[in-house]
Amino acid sequence: MDFKEKIKKYDNSNLRENILNSYKQFEIGIKIAEQLKLKKRKYDKIIISGMGGSAWPGDIIRTFLELKNEIKIPIIVNRDYSLLNQTTKNSLIIISSYSGNTEEAISVYKEILKKKLPMIGFSVGGKLEKICLKDKVPFIKYPDDGLTFQPRFATGYTFSSMLTVFANLEIIKNQSKDILALEKSLKKIIPSLENQGKKLAQKLFNKIPIIYSSDEFKTIAQVWTIKFTENSKILAFWNYFPELNHNEMNGYVNIKGKNFFTIILKSNITHPRILKRAEITAQMIREKGGDVEVLDMSGKNVLEKMFFSIILGDWTSYYLALLNNQDPTPVDMVEDFKKRMT
Template identity: 40%
Template sequence: MRRFLGMEMLELIRSLPNQIEEALQYELPLLEMPKRIFICGMGGSAIAGDITKTLAKNSKIAIEVVRDYSLPSYATKGDLLIASSYSGDTEETISAFEDGKSKNLTLLAISSGGKLENLAQKYEVPHIKIPQGYPPRTALGYLLTPIVKVLKNLGIIDDKTFEDYIKLPKFLQSLQEEFEKENSLAIELASKYYRRIPVIYTSTALYPVALRWKAQINENSKAFCHTMEFPEMNHNEINGIKNPAGRCEDLWVTFLQDEEDHPRVKLRFEITKELIENSIQGYSIIESKGSNWVHRIFYLIYLGDYVSLYLAKFYKEDPIAIPRISELKRRLSQ
């Protein structure tokens, strides 16, 4: 692939398999089985919690992702709070961590340093330190893998799922050549999204994947993106894809589908395509690929990462820079 603006982001995307392999070697604390698990984070740090819920879909322990300054009122002693902040300085996560301390939750922190590491040392609770120097959204392997391993040690993620996760780096490496070809699916999708509004629809089980696509397109491509899950979409939004007609005609809808989707959800996808196709620019159907649930999830995640990179190229945007987020944080700190 020829070098272009964004080559640095390409290398960061390529680093995901190595991140997972490295993080699988981390020494982790032994924790007691919690009543519930709260994973607190924002942005690229929070998506690790969303994906964890998807991987642990058969868990009998409730897992809740908190994107806020405080925990729900029902959080209490016996629950586990995993605070995930790549920088360690995310104010919402710091606040939620302090809230967890005040409510006597079991605490675990994950960061590359910052205030969160200092608080973990102050409260004498476990802290998992991950490498510095990455944009948080490109450190998914470092942020996710420790949580997966902790939940495996607790028996919340089953042995088969964890075995599939261990094999994930090799699977991701096999996708790199596929997604970096001149005529790749990733480039095709990015071309469909260029100068249009991407809309990502998927099942509830795969909704964290759609959220990852949205965030990557927002941050890397500097483009607007909308997501919605099925079947909820059919109870409201399907009726709204009509007006204003000129705007709806700019929509390019992508359906992210999986072989394990509920039969009724599959049927809803088919009917929805027929009902909205005359109101939108067009649609794409993307089927997950892989021999197991873990690999199929990450096939879609990795595809979305590449799509966002190529869309940034089409818009001539630097996929690393996040000027508005940086300016927002600067003003908030004053």
């Protein structure tokens, strides 16, 4: 299918160019974080507080560092108005809000300020920048890529800048070499992932995606569903092995119609029994009349596997949006909800 006319008609914010150039964010993220001079001290945990596209990079960082065995303290990702009793006097708190105006993140900021705990703000500006400057809280300022740029496409900035800050604080080893190698790999593979995403989007047309993965990559499955809901403007769901084999899979017994499409993200670094579970699950779903696509998470290391898969999800959801006659960038229902909350 030729998408040229649909791109011209519906991609009003030029999201395709943002995806094509997304690999450039990693080096920029490293450079802006290197400018921040911080006093080193011993921490017993890191808490990253944010929502949506400002939160899941924290999950990706945790997955990356845990699989590499690079971190000795827990990383907690908080998606709420308060940290309740999660903090200690040696906690490092990251306030992550791309816009700088996320009310949950601002609420946590005020709470932590009262507790006088170590805190760093990350945003493009907004309220968070203002209060960090006023309160003399360390602050990382992302590049401003325009009013229509969405947080879900700033993962490179967030991921690389946070990792660089953690390295500067000597919580982890410097990861710049791996991050810059990832940037080069992404530059090469993004065009071929676009072609793969186009084909997958056409299979998904008029379907509801269900994304499955192994436990270690469940964040990636969740990111895929977010891209479908925000870009394609459709419902999508996710789960992970082996948990789904103990409950959710039984829902395929009584599928109403054939409008579900299951995508299984498979990695060669996953436990052999999980790979067998994925294979049998795909077979059983097909026996019940369901559509299944098993996608190998390509890449020679953990970073490549995660980000290649995320970019494929970007392209698939982008082209599915065009098939649905939707502009993939705006999230009008979310913005309307925020207005009603004021």
